[in-house]
Amino acid sequence: MSSTRKKHPIPKPNSLPSLSLPSWAVDPPQALFPSKQELFRVVTVLAIASSVAIACNYFVNFLNPTLKPFCDSSLDSLHSHTDSCQPCPSNGECYQGKLECLHGYRKYGNLCIEDGDINETAKKLSEMVEHRLCKAYAQVLCDGSGSIWVQEDDMVKDLGEHELMKNFESKNAIYITKKRTMDTIGSILESRTNSYGIKEWKCPDLLAEQYKPFSCRIRQWVSKHALIVVPFCALLVGCTLLLWKLRRRWYLSIRVEELYRQDL
Structure with missing residues (x-):
């Protein structure tokens, strides 16, 4: 007695159920990706924030630097310039990493300047x-x-x-x-x-x-040039007296002539 098996029908390709994708996967909305203007704004904000952070870090390091100890002044010049210490400035003496300025100089940062x-x-x-x-x-x-x-x-x-x-x-x-x-x-x-x-x-x-x-200068100058000053002064006085006499004589002659005309 032959046993008969039930065979399930194999669906044809045309009879397979169709898989439908969502609409957002086929055509994503425009709001999902930023626009060029928004992307430029984000890049600009990031660049400004990075610049501010770098500047703040620089100023913090500048105002509060990690100072190295000073090299001892007694060391040779070949051994004084090392990475573990900084050279002792001029007009200063360094011992055990500390700086002491010489007499007449005062400490200004890492330097010794004149007082x-x-x-x-x-x-x-x-x-x-x-x-x-x-x-x-x-x-x-x-x-x-x-x-x-x-x-x-x-x-x-x-x-x-x-x-x-x-x-x-x-x-x-x-x-x-x-x-x-x-x-x-x-x-x-x-x-x-x-x-x-x-x-x-x-x-x-x-x-x-x-x-x-x-x-004092005038007096000394006159005494030094007395041989020139005395004759010059005498000549000046003589010329003055001569001019005064001539003027007086001319005045008298004019006066006599006026009186003569009045008598006429």
Whole structure:
């Protein structure tokens, strides 16, 4: 007895169910992708944000840098320039990574610059000493009274007692100010060592001439050119008297003629 199996009918290709895709997959909406203008705006915003972030990072690093310790001044120049430390600046001394500026200099960041207060005070004091010595020497050149040479010890003592020195609290600043004042004076005034081994200073002759009073200059000029001035003055007085006599004679002749005409 033959067994018969039921065969399911194989669907034909035309009879397969059709798969339908959604409309948004076939034709996506335009709002799904940004437009060129929106894309340009996004790129612009990102570029500005990146620039601001880079600038902020630069300024933060600039204001708060990670400082390396200073190389010791005692090291050789070949070993001082390493990546682990930065070279010690000029006019400074470095020890154990710390910087100490020399006398007369103050710390400014990683540098040692000249102290402006010391320089300004030294300039004023040197001008004061020059004026005092040159004025005294000019007085000697005019009438022969006064002093020419001043001892260095007296000069330094006067500098220490000057009221400008009261602006400095430390003795070190006062010492540096005196030293710079004397260095400036040394380039202007003349110096010598007397028989007692004491250094003395005086104003140069050409510079002292500028401190003479005007009346003194006139008087000295007249005395120096007396051989020319006296004859010239005598000639001038003689010419003046002669002109006065001629004028008087002419006036008298005119007056006589007027009186003669009145008598007629």
